[in-house]
Amino acid sequence: MALLSAVCFWSVAKAIKKAPKKIKSAFGITEYRLQNGLRVLYKKDSGAPVVAVCVTFHVGSRNERPGVTGSTHILEHLLFKDSEKFNKANGKSITDYLEWFGAYMNATTWLDRTNYFELVPKEKMAAALEMEADRMRGSLFSDADLLSEMPVVRNEFERSRNNPFELLDEEMMYAIFTKHPYRIPTIGLKEDIEASSEKKLREFYDTFYWPNNATLSVFGDVSWQEVEKAVLKYFAPLPPSPHPIPALSTKEPAQAKSRSVSIKKAMGVTIAELAYKIPAGTHKDFAAAYVLTAILAGGFSSRLQSALVDSGLASAVSTFCHPLYDPGFANLVAQCAGGAPPKKVLALMRKEVASIRAKGVSKTELWHAKERVLATAALERDGVFMDIRATSESVAAGDWTLGLKFPQEVHALTQKDVQKAAQKYFNPAQETSGILEP
Amino acid sequence: MYSKQIKEKKFPWGGRAVASAFPSKGVVSIVGSIAGGSRAWESEEEADVAAEMLLEGTTKHDKKELQRMLDSMGASLFFNSGSERLYFTAKAQPKHAAKLLALVAECLLMPAFPEPELAVLKTREASNLEMESQNTYAQALTALSRIVFKPEHPNYGETTAESKKIIKSVTTKNLRQKHAALLDRSSLIISLAGDITPKKAFALVDAHFKQLPKKGLKTKPFKKASITPSKKTFIPIKNKASIDYVTGIATGITNTSPDYPALLLGLQALGNRGFASRLMKTVREEEGLTYGVYAFLAGTKAHTDGYLYIWATFAPQLYEKGKESIARQVRLLLSEGVTEEEIRKHGQLFEARNRVQLSNSGAYAKAAHDCIADGKKLSYLDEFPKKIKKLGAKEVNRVLKKYLLQSKFSEAAAGTK
Numbered sequence: 098m099a100l101l102s103a104v105c106f107w108s109v110a111k112a113i114k115k116a117p118k119k120i121k122s123a124f125g126i127t128e129y130r131l132q133n134g135l136r137v138l139y140k141k142d143s144g145a146p147v148v149a150v151c152v153t154f155h156v157g158s159r160n161e162r163p164g165v166t167g168s169t170h171i172l173e174h175l176l177f178k179d180s181e182k183f184n185k186a187n188g189k190s191i192t193d194y195l196e197w198f199g200a201y202m203n204a205t206t207w208l209d210r211t212n213y214f215e216l217v218p219k220e221k222m223a224a225a226l227e228m229e230a231d232r233m234r235g236s237l238f239s240d241a242d243l244l245s246e247m248p249v250v251r252n253e254f255e256r257s258r259n260n261p262f263e264l265l266d267e268e269m270m271y272a273i274f275t276k277h278p279y280r281i282p283t284i285g286l287k288e289d290i291e292a293s294s295e296k297k298l299r300e301f302y303d304t305f306y307w308p309n310n311a312t313l314s315v316f317g318d319v320s321w322q323e324v325e326k327a328v329l330k331y332f333a334p335l336p337p338s339p340h341p342i343p344a345l346s347t348k349e350p351a352q353a354k355s356r357s358v359s360i361k362k363a364m365g366v367t368i369a370e371l372a373y374k375i376p377a378g379t380h381k382d383f384a385a386a387y388v389l390t391a392i393l394a395g396g397f398s399s400r401l402q403s404a405l406v407d408s409g410l411a412s413a414v415s416t417f418c419h420p421l422y423d424p425g426f427a428n429l430v431a432q433c434a435g436g437a438p439p440k441k442v443l444a445l446m447r448k449e450v451a452s453i454r455a456k457g458v459s460k461t462e463l464w465h466a467k468e469r470v471l472a473t474a475a476l477e478r479d480g481v482f483m484d485i486r487a488t489s490e491s492v493a494a495g496d497w498t499l500g501l502k503f504p505q506e507v508h509a510l511t512q513k514d515v516q517k518a519a520q521k522y523f524n525p526a527q528e529t530s531g532i533l534e535p
Numbered sequence: 536m537y538s539k540q541i542k543e544k545k546f547p548w549g550g551r552a553v554a555s556a557f558p559s560k561g562v563v564s565i566v567g568s569i570a571g572g573s574r575a576w577e578s579e580e581e582a583d584v585a586a587e588m589l590l591e592g593t594t595k596h597d598k599k600e601l602q603r604m605l606d607s608m609g610a611s612l613f614f615n616s617g618s619e620r621l622y623f624t625a626k627a628q629p630k631h632a633a634k635l636l637a638l639v640a641e642c643l644l645m646p647a648f649p650e651p652e653l654a655v656l657k658t659r660e661a662s663n664l665e666m667e668s669q670n671t672y673a674q675a676l677t678a679l680s681r682i683v684f685k686p687e688h689p690n691y692g693e694t695t696a697e698s699k700k701i702i703k704s705v706t707t708k709n710l711r712q713k714h715a716a717l718l719d720r721s722s723l724i725i726s727l728a729g730d731i732t733p734k735k736a737f738a739l740v741d742a743h744f745k746q747l748p749k750k751g752l753k754t755k756p757f758k759k760a761s762i763t764p765s766k767k768t769f770i771p772i773k774n775k776a777s778i779d780y781v782t783g784i785a786t787g788i789t790n791t792s793p794d795y796p797a798l799l800l801g802l803q804a805l806g807n808r809g810f811a812s813r814l815m816k817t818v819r820e821e822e823g824l825t826y827g828v829y830a831f832l833a834g835t836k837a838h839t840d841g842y843l844y845i846w847a848t849f850a851p852q853l854y855e856k857g858k859e860s861i862a863r864q865v866r867l868l869l870s871e872g873v874t875e876e877e878i879r880k881h882g883q884l885f886e887a888r889n890r891v892q893l894s895n896s897g898a899y900a901k902a903a904h905d906c907i908a909d910g911k912k913l914s915y916l917d918e919f920p921k922k923i924k925k926l927g928a929k930e931v932n933r934v935l936k937k938y939l940l941q942s943k944f945s946e947a948a949a950g951t952k
Binding site for chain 2 (some may be wrong): 246
């Protein structure tokens with residue numbers, strides 16, 4: 098009832114379509130806020146005759162409770178089914194409508210967010226906004242849709258079971274996090290996925306899918322006047338949530354000693370992985386932790402490249418260090434080669450980490466890492482589509498300027514900062530190790 | 536008009552460069568190639584090793600120095616082998632473009648092929664091949680390629696066991712001799728896009744690549760593929776939750792064939808990447824049998840005839856049902872044909888998607904490079920989408936009936952039944 102009253106009140110009030118309020122401008126992007134709480138990010142980029150649109154909902158698998166894990170991801174699938182204005186009955190289904198205009202469209206779900214995006218020929222910007230606005234509150238998914246979509250979701254789940262790296266990562270997350278929902282795979286637990294229902298999903302949709310829990314980004318060859326007109330027409334009439342968006346209160350307890358996981362499965366590969374707890378993406382130490390992983394396993398001349406790949410003990414090393422909303426993790430992964438025992442590979446990885454804790458990093462290592470961050474920052478924004486996707490990740494981590502400020506933060510780092518980060522975060526007590534072997 | 540934004544230059548020494556100041560700030564993307572590729576070598580695997588070894592050290596800088604040089608620029612650089620050419624792709628900040636191009640030229644001109652690095656690379660490759668042996672998609676596709684092509688054809692894939700054997704036999708002596716013999720500067724094509732002016736790009740290419748030798752190894756001849764008898768194969772791989780399934784046939788045509796545009800559009804209508812295809816609408820959306828099902832025209836280049844295939848993944852219990860569903864859709868396509876409206880919309884989709892795809896410097900550089908490498912004029916970048924858009928249902932249906940010979944389709948799948 099509360100929901101109905103709020104919506105009715107808004108219907109009367111919506112006639113007043115105030116211009117979006119300008120909040121701030123930085124790095125060529127301007128932030129606006131609509132009355133209903135929707136944040137809008139706009140950037141003019143005339144590099145190509147296209148426009149990128151992205152709606153980032155501030156809901157991901159971190160917002161799921163036991164029993165409804167996987168809901169964000171299933172909803173991502175169902176939001177491609179019919180909506181009030183875009184449906185098969187009127188010949189404008191969501192999956193077809195924009196694609197026929199040449200749009201590339203898709204959606205992804207992850208820990209902190211779900212994002213729905215399109216890259217469209219510039220003259221179709223308003224059509225993309227109309228569709229996104231309609232499915233934000235007007236999705237008509239039903240039990241029948243869920244029934245037909247379940248084998249699709251299951252097949253996505255099964256495909257991930259074929260990948261040895263994903264299998265180990267999943268077990269690692271259970272060990273790294275003991276309480277925080279980051280421990281549950283975004284795709285959900287099999288039993289929860291199977292027990293999903295329209296009722297549960299509708300409740301989840303009505304809890305989180307509101308304009309005041311979303312950020313709309315529009316980057317490309319289009320003027321603000323055109324964007325504003327479409328935003329006012331399609332998004333401004335949407336009501337804000339009639340309830341506060343539930344905040345996550347679970348905090349991961351501090352880790353006091355090292356943890357380990359081991360999987361014995363013949364998948365044609367032996368993998369050794371080390372992970373460490375790191376602060377949230379908006380924390381002042383995040384940049385130092387990121388550079389530390391770049392020195393350990395990024396680029397062509399990293400420490401682990403030299404110790405493991407160039408010596409033939411591993412065929413490849415990689416690292417993951419992503420800014421998350423809550424305190425997260427960074428990992429170092431080696432694909433063992435030549436029959437190298439994974440325990441030996443882990444020992445060598447630990448040796449390099451310990452060496453940085455004790456002796457720090459060289460000037461050259463830091464300089465190379467800084468150059469790589471600068472290059473990556475530019476490459477991540479090569480074209481409006483990549484630019485808007487990178488911005489969506491910053492939005493999800495809690496500050497849309499995060500990725501844009503990052504090169505400056507990295508530039509200011511000293512050798513001492515990186516060593517301190519190694520001592521504070523990459524220490525044995527906060528380590529989780531994992532092995533997958535036949 | 537894309538072609539008008541790209542400048543082209545043919546150097547007196549034979550090489551060609553194309554450049555566009557596509558305004559992606561702070562990035563220069565480089566895509567280049569030189570004659571070579573697996574047809575100039577004994578095998579696909581040997582050509583791949585030769586390409587990878589180019590980053591393992593030169594006579595001027597050892598591997599560690601090369602790695603440090605690349606990291607000091609924050610740049611990326613990779614060499615890989617195709618069937619006809621040796622490719623390189625690189626990206627860097629504009630301030631490092633000159634240094635990066637100099638490094639590419641050095642790797643091509645004076646690779647050291649050091650013995651110890653080859654030994655380590657062989658170990659790494661063996662590990663990668665072991666992992667590939669468990670990759671259901673790679674195993675299924677290789678199996679299909681071995682049914683529809685003869686061993687001498689560039690699209691015939693090597694099995695993991697064959698690749699392992701070849702890797703063992705590669706020697707530094709052979710790599711050195713062959714690489715030196717095939718370098719031909721007149722076959723060089725470099726495309727640069729991003730934050731660089733064409734004038735500067737051409738000056739850099741001229742300065743760094745004109746010293747490449749003018750040789751050129753002969754490539755192995757091969758015959759165009761003919762239709763092989765239909766065959767089915769299943770590769771059992773333990774502990775797999777999902778089966779990869781491919782079904783297809785050799786087309787016998789290159790991308791210069793008059794039938795190529797209509798076949799490309801017809802296959803898009805059947806199973807394009809995205810949701811607006813017959814296969815995705817039925818096999819995924821209506822019947823819920825798979826996460827993805829797509830149709831491809833693959834291995835088709837200017838001088839290499841290719842094949843068409845459909846790819847899908849299925850849960851083991853839905854495998855047979857999924858295959859039947861795909862077969863039903865192909866039958867329907869051939870019996871009913873595509874409609875004028877369907878082709879009009881797909882033509883429009885193709886043109887717009889082409890525009891969308893060329894919205895970053897890497898894709899832009901690659902499109903311009905491939906155009907020149909295929910012996911086409913840059914105007915092809917604008918003309919081809921228009922040509923596709925003009926196609927009618929009659930032409931597309933004629934071509935589909937000619938090449939989509941369903942009774943002769945072969946199948947390959949890999950996974951756990």
